[in-house]
Amino acid sequence: MKDFQDYKNVWIFAEQRDLELMGVAKELLGEGYRLSRGLSGDSKVCAVIMGYGVSNLIDEAYAYGADIVYTMDHPLLKNYTTDAYAKVLSEAIKSYKPEIVLFGATHIGRDLAPRVAARLNTGLTADCTRLDVNTSDYMDYLEKNTTASLNGLDRNDTSTMLKQTRPAFGGNLMATIITPNSRPQMSTVRPGVMAKLERDDSHKGIHINVAVNLEDDDIRVKVRDVIIEAKKIVSLTDAKIICSGGRGVGSKEGFKLMEEFAETVGGMVGASRGAVDSGWIDQSRQVGQTGTTVKPKIYFACGISGAIQHLAGMQESDIIIAINKDPDCPMMKIADYALEGDLKQVIPEIIEQWKSN
Amino acid sequence: MRIIVCVKQVPDTNEIKINPETGTLIRDGVPSILNPDDANALEAALAIKDSCPDTTTVTAITMGPPQAKEMLKDCIAMGADEAILLSDRALGGSDTWATSNALASGIKQIGSYDLIFAGRQAIDGDTAQVGPQIAEKLNLPQVTYVRSLKLNDDCLTVERALENGYEIIDVKMPCLLTTIKELNTPRYKTVQGIMDSESADISVWNADDIGVDKHTVGLKASPTNVFKSFTPKPKGAGVYVSGGSPKEKVQILLSALEEKHVI
Numbered sequence: 001m002k003d004f005q006d007y008k009n010v011w012i013f014a015e016q017r018d019l020e021l022m023g024v025a026k027e028l029l030g031e032g033y034r035l036s037r038g039l040s041g042d043s044k045v046c047a048v049i050m051g052y053g054v055s056n057l058i059d060e061a062y063a064y065g066a067d068i069v070y071t072m073d074h075p076l077l078k079n080y081t082t083d084a085y086a087k088v089l090s091e092a093i094k095s096y097k098p099e100i101v102l103f104g105a106t107h108i109g110r111d112l113a114p115r116v117a118a119r120l121n122t123g124l125t126a127d128c129t130r131l132d133v134n135t136s137d138y139m140d141y142l143e144k145n146t147t148a149s150l151n152g153l154d155r156n157d158t159s160t161m162l163k164q165t166r167p168a169f170g171g172n173l174m175a176t177i178i179t180p181n182s183r184p185q186m187s188t189v190r191p192g193v194m195a196k197l198e199r200d201d202s203h204k205g206i207h208i209n210v211a212v213n214l215e216d217d218d219i220r221v222k223v224r225d226v227i228i229e230a231k232k233i234v235s236l237t238d239a240k241i242i243c244s245g246g247r248g249v250g251s252k253e254g255f256k257l258m259e260e261f262a263e264t265v266g267g268m269v270g271a272s273r274g275a276v277d278s279g280w281i282d283q284s285r286q287v288g289q290t291g292t293t294v295k296p297k298i299y300f301a302c303g304i305s306g307a308i309q310h311l312a313g314m315q316e317s318d319i320i321i322a323i324n325k326d327p328d329c330p331m332m333k334i335a336d337y338a339l340e341g342d343l344k345q346v347i348p349e350i351i352e353q354w355k356s357n
Numbered sequence: 358m359r360i361i362v363c364v365k366q367v368p369d370t371n372e373i374k375i376n377p378e379t380g381t382l383i384r385d386g387v388p389s390i391l392n393p394d395d396a397n398a399l400e401a402a403l404a405i406k407d408s409c410p411d412t413t414t415v416t417a418i419t420m421g422p423p424q425a426k427e428m429l430k431d432c433i434a435m436g437a438d439e440a441i442l443l444s445d446r447a448l449g450g451s452d453t454w455a456t457s458n459a460l461a462s463g464i465k466q467i468g469s470y471d472l473i474f475a476g477r478q479a480i481d482g483d484t485a486q487v488g489p490q491i492a493e494k495l496n497l498p499q500v501t502y503v504r505s506l507k508l509n510d511d512c513l514t515v516e517r518a519l520e521n522g523y524e525i526i527d528v529k530m531p532c533l534l535t536t537i538k539e540l541n542t543p544r545y546k547t548v549q550g551i552m553d554s555e556s557a558d559i560s561v562w563n564a565d566d567i568g569v570d571k572h573t574v575g576l577k578a579s580p581t582n583v584f585k586s587f588t589p590k591p592k593g594a595g596v597y598v599s600g601g602s603p604k605e606k607v608q609i610l611l612s613a614l615e616e617k618h619v620i
């Protein structure tokens with residue numbers, strides 16, 4: 001066994017874009033806080049904020065749980081580039097020796113983290129959805145949520161190796177990955193799965209400004225422009241949220257309500273063949289065996305009975321919410337949340353409460 | 358100009374089944390395919406070759422078991438000029454760090470190159486790490502998530518997709534790009550290509566051939582280990598919300614979603 005005593009603390013790459021902390025950075029601070037309290041001694045959770053003119057973000061990082069905030073502030077860090085960020089971050093990791101480094105699995109995190117891990121000759125686990133240092137917590141998780149056997153695991157085990165759990169093979173398989181022989185232990189973490197701490201503006205920590213050693217020649221690409229596009233979901237398969245309506249929607253008029261619903265929750269309108277055949281909505285929106293197969297984060301099935309041909313196109317959705325008058329129809333049986341009621345009353349209520357949230 | 362395309366043979370994960378008892382993959386009868394993002398990578402290389410056919414060579418390289426030759430033949434049938442298979446027991450079980458050591462050594466063995474393509478992500482391991490890690494080992498600039506590219510002399514102008522838009526980036530060659538499906542539509546194999554691929558001479562290199570340090574490849578050298586693999590429990594029964602007014606029912610629903618961090 002190698003001796004890793006020098007390595008301490010949990011680092012969060014607190015990604016900012018246009019001087020705003022990304023949501024996943026706050027989630028990682030929450031997760032990092034939880035992990036750091038399970039590690040030995042006085043382990044801390046530290047936010048690493050890179051960019052140009054980032055000092056305004058320090059208090060926010062404290063508010064979401066950071067004990068220490070490292071800033072690397074430099075004109076050449078204004079736009080993200082692999083070269084500049086990898087150099088500055090690798091050097092900082094070498095000198096401060098964190099035990100764990102977490103990145104959001106964003107297009108930037110997944111560009112930067114592998115490069116840094118390769119430079120430091122350490123392991124990197126991709127797109128994690130669960131992290132544990134405590135063996136007993138990890139065993140609870142396995143028992144409750146998975147088919148894994150607990151063979152070889154011991155609830156009294158006090159070692160605090162990071163157990164990094166992630167989906168692979170298109171989500172068909174889960175794996176827990178460890179990094180036993182090198183430090184830091186590094187992971188990218190899927191946005192939207194870890195819990196933020198409640199924002200506490202009275203929480204303060206320590207700020208350390210890290211000197212940045214960068215020159216123009218270090219950066220071998222030129223970012224000419226960064227273009228932000230209003231998110232326009234073009235196809236059902238890309239939609240994170242789908243609000244599908246069936247024959248229970250009742251009319252063309254009813255699909256106007258579905259449109260408003262989708263707009264409010266940031267989703268896209270889908271439909272059953274029952275609704276398409278009634279002429280209330282275009283065939284391109286049909287979900288199912290003879291329509292599109294979808295796997296959104298949330299699938300709202302409103303007034304859809306759940307015929308097998310419809311289920312074939314949506315049953316892999318992360319969360320299925322059924323709204324139906326009939327508590328015994330198949331859709332209500334397979335739903336994660338089955339709301340019994342008249343959609344004409346329930347949907348306006350969701351719209352109103354969603355907006356006020 | 359020499360273009361190298363990193364390609365991986367993967368099981369078609371749409372067809373994979375899990376043995377619920379053991380929590381392991383049932384690979385029997387599951388077809389092996391060219392990783393989808395890698396087909397876009399190869400297409401990008403072939404499109405450049407189309408524009409200057411006499412001066413461009415496209416080389417496909419993979420690390421894998423001997424069966425991966427079949428996939429390399431497909432690459433030749435699509436239009437690649439040559440194909441290389443890195444195959445050796447010593448390379449088996451490599452994680453992304455070790456995989457990129459092997460591929461970087463293989464690429465060095467090929468010699469000179471102007472442009473390297475990799476797919477963004479393989480659909481089995483799903484890490485999206487091998488491309489950037491090869492770039493690091495070869496000390497090359499990288500651009501990931503490439504959704505469009507234009508070649509002008511020794512410089513490329515590429516669009517790199519972000520979650521909410523894109524960046525326009527200039528990068529000098531040599532460099533490594535990782536490709537996504539938005540970049541192009543891969544071509545089909547041609548009849549002539551299929552015939553060529555039957556007689557094509559695919560180079561097979563072992564660890565000694567590429568001169569890689571054996572302490573940096575394979576299962577033992579890999580910094581990450583698979584500690585456990587398993588499947589999620591099948592979904593339990595859902596939550597029924599039936600009592601109360603519509604307002605109350607929606608309140609119950611939304612607070613449950615919030616509690617689970619769904620919204």
Ligand SMILES: Cc1cc2nc3c(=O)[nH]c(=O)nc-3n(C[C@H](O)[C@H](O)[C@H](O)COP(=O)(O)OP(=O)(O)OC[C@H]3O[C@@H](n4cnc5c(N)ncnc54)[C@H](O)[C@@H]3O)c2cc1C
Nearest residue numbers: 246247248272273274288289290291303304305310325343
């Ligand atoms: C070969 C083949 C291929 C098919 N492919 C597809 C396909 O790709 N996609 C597809 O969707 N179907 C497909 N179908 C059709 C499928 O079998 C069903 O007929 C169809 O899905 C039914 O649509 P529905 O659920 O909207 O209608 P219904 O089955 O009529 O259900 C309407 C539901 O709305 C509820 N409801 C009524 N009023 C209200 C209200 N006010 N509030 C709340 N709930 C209410 C009812 O309780 C009922 O559950 C296919 C069929 C065949 C034979």
Ligand SMILES: Cc1cc2nc3c(=O)[nH]c(=O)nc-3n(C[C@H](O)[C@H](O)[C@H](O)COP(=O)(O)OP(=O)(O)OC[C@H]3O[C@@H](n4cnc5c(N)ncnc54)[C@H](O)[C@@H]3O)c2cc1C
Nearest residue numbers: 125126363420452453475476478479482483484485486487
């Ligand atoms: C369940 C499971 C989980 C795993 N998790 C991790 C993990 O978190 N971290 C880790 O380091 N390793 C992990 N591994 C090991 C990893 O899958 C292998 O190292 C694999 O060889 C490369 O990773 P990938 O499939 O994710 O490729 P990616 O990094 O997703 O592939 C990106 C691109 O790199 C190129 N490429 C990748 N592999 C090859 C190849 N063999 N030949 C040619 N080109 C290639 C292709 O162009 C491909 O499109 C895991 C393995 C399993 C079975």
